[in-house]
Amino acid sequence: MAKEKTALKIADTPVDAETRVHDDHHQSLRLWLRLLTCTNQIEIAIRQNLQSRFGTTLPRFDLMAQLERAPEGLKMSELSQRMMVTGGNVTGVTDGLEKDGLVVREVDSADRRVFRVKLTAEGGRQFQRMAAEHERWIIDLFGPLGMKQKRQLGELLGELKTHVNQRRNG
Amino acid sequence: MAKEKTALKIADTPVDAETRVHDDHHQSLRLWLRLLTCTNQIEIAIRQNLQSRFGTTLPRFDLMAQLERAPEGLKMSELSQRMMVTGGNVTGVTDGLEKDGLVVREVDSADRRVFRVKLTAEGGRQFQRMAAEHERWIIDLFGPLGMKQKRQLGELLGELKTHVNQRRNG
DNA sequence: AAAAGATAATTGACACTTCAAGTATCCAGA
DNA sequence: TCTGGATACTTGAAGTGTCAATTATCTTTT
Numbered sequence: 001m002a003k004e005k006t007a008l009k010i011a012d013t014p015v016d017a018e019t020r021v022h023d024d025h026h027q028s029l030r031l032w033l034r035l036l037t038c039t040n041q042i043e044i045a046i047r048q049n050l051q052s053r054f055g056t057t058l059p060r061f062d063l064m065a066q067l068e069r070a071p072e073g074l075k076m077s078e079l080s081q082r083m084m085v086t087g088g089n090v091t092g093v094t095d096g097l098e099k100d101g102l103v104v105r106e107v108d109s110a111d112r113r114v115f116r117v118k119l120t121a122e123g124g125r126q127f128q129r130m131a132a133e134h135e136r137w138i139i140d141l142f143g144p145l146g147m148k149q150k151r152q153l154g155e156l157l158g159e160l161k162t163h164v165n166q167r168r169n170g
Numbered sequence: 171m172a173k174e175k176t177a178l179k180i181a182d183t184p185v186d187a188e189t190r191v192h193d194d195h196h197q198s199l200r201l202w203l204r205l206l207t208c209t210n211q212i213e214i215a216i217r218q219n220l221q222s223r224f225g226t227t228l229p230r231f232d233l234m235a236q237l238e239r240a241p242e243g244l245k246m247s248e249l250s251q252r253m254m255v256t257g258g259n260v261t262g263v264t265d266g267l268e269k270d271g272l273v274v275r276e277v278d279s280a281d282r283r284v285f286r287v288k289l290t291a292e293g294g295r296q297f298q299r300m301a302a303e304h305e306r307w308i309i310d311l312f313g314p315l316g317m318k319q320k321r322q323l324g325e326l327l328g329e330l331k332t333h334v335n336q337r338r339n340g
Numbered sequence: 341a342a343a344a345g346a347t348a349a350t351t352g353a354c355a356c357t358t359c360a361a362g363t364a365t366c367c368a369g370a
Numbered sequence: 371t372c373t374g375g376a377t378a379c380t381t382g383a384a385g386t387g388t389c390a391a392t393t394a395t396c397t398t399t400t
Contacts, residue, residue, distance in 0.1 A: 028312040029305060031320055032212065034327045039209040040254070041334045042202065059386065076349060084210070089387055091350055096385085113348040113395045135199060142198040144333040149326055150201055156315075156323045157204045163314040164211045229356065246379060259357055261380055266355085283365045283378040 042141055049137055054130050059083075059093050061134070064102065064119060064127045073106065073116035102126060212311055219307055224300050229253075229263050231304070234272065234289060234297045243276065243286035272296060 047058050066082045067074060076094070080087045094117055097103040102123035105115040119127065142150060217228050236252045237244060246264065250257045264287060267273040272293035278284040289297065312320060 027317070027320055027324075028309045031312055031324050031327075032308050034324060034331065035205075035209055036213070038327050038331050038334065039205055041331065043206070045334065045337070057385070077347085085386085086388060087349065088351075088389080092386075111348085111396070115349075138202050139198045141334055141337060142201055142330070145326075145330060147197075149329070150197055152322070153326045153330070154197075154201050154204060156319055156326070157201075157208050159319070160312070160315060160323070161204065161208050161211065164208065164215065164311055167215070167311060227355070247377085255356090256358055257379065258359075258381075262356070281366070281378085285379075 045141065046134070046137060049133070050130070053133060054126070056130070059085075059089075060097055061127075061130060063090070063093050063097065064123060065131070067103065067117060067119045068124070068127050068131070071118075073118035075108075075114045075116060077114075079117060097123070215311065216304070216307060219303070220300070223303060224296070226300070229255075229259075230267055231297075231300060233260070233263050233267065234293060235301070237273065237287060237289045238294070238297050238301070241288075243288040245278075245284050245286060249287060267293070 043058070050056050050058060050061055062083055063079060066079055070078075074082070076087060076090050079094070080090045083090065094103060094105070098105060101120055104118055104120055106118060108114040108116050145153070213228070220226050220228060220231055232253055233249060236249055240248075244252070246257060246260050249264070250260045253260065264273060264275065268275060271290055274288055274290055275285040276288060278286050315323070
């Protein structure tokens, strides 16, 4: 903080709006860079693990993870929402998983426009194996942080998320 | 924390390793999800802004940002390192920027394998305009967080980054 | 019930990304 | 000097992502 520079008891001269704003600029930028770097590093680690251990990718894993929590299956549009990607994208990833027999499209009898996508038995088994390791990777990566710090980090990110969503939707 | 469940003074029965581990699992996973969501939301906002205001993309902006700090130009391999992407990727993005006259490849007289990539005058002007707005977006997104919280978040992310790097390189 | 409008999913064009393979150039040693 | 190995960059294939346009199916309105 700007305060450090005035450790001597000089009257609190406006170390001034300008300087503070300037510092804030750089602080926010640095913070963003650091946030981005952290996330990217972790994501790269997970991608590499998924690739080397299971020959699969993050989007595929992500799609299967969504289905695992929905035994009745999910519509393409629901997958799209939950994965936060566009519909066209879901089509492609689903195609790949279906070709490998990990997932099936079942036509919805009530509405012939929709597909219900489900994990196959094989897909379910494979996901279980992957999920177990995936969880271990995450714990290894975040573990050294300590309970208290994790809670703190979670709270700060929660606030950030709120602000970002307000800014984007409001 | 598991402690909350034992507010009553029951002897500190091992609220137990298993429960605690279980909680930690979920805590780490939740934390990772939240970190990912935050970063993605911000990144999406920036991408949209770059697209709507300047008709450009984050990789292009990123590449120009690297060059802006290196008036002597950068080698393709240096760009690759700094942007943390593979060389093949830099080729493509550079091609696009060069076609638009924002960047030039100059052959290095000392080593004919090397290109020095530089911002053109036009590229420099355009980058200045983009950088100013970009900084404002970031400040708007992180601003509501408060000086102290930003510092705290920065520190926590710093630790996380350290651990992740150790895990990945060590 | 026919037309109009909304919704579900796919397609195709383009951008970004990785990886592996290829080309050109440099450098070091016989 | 020339040969072998490293280095710099490009290329091409495949996956992921967006967007806009299309097709198929519902739903609503008249």
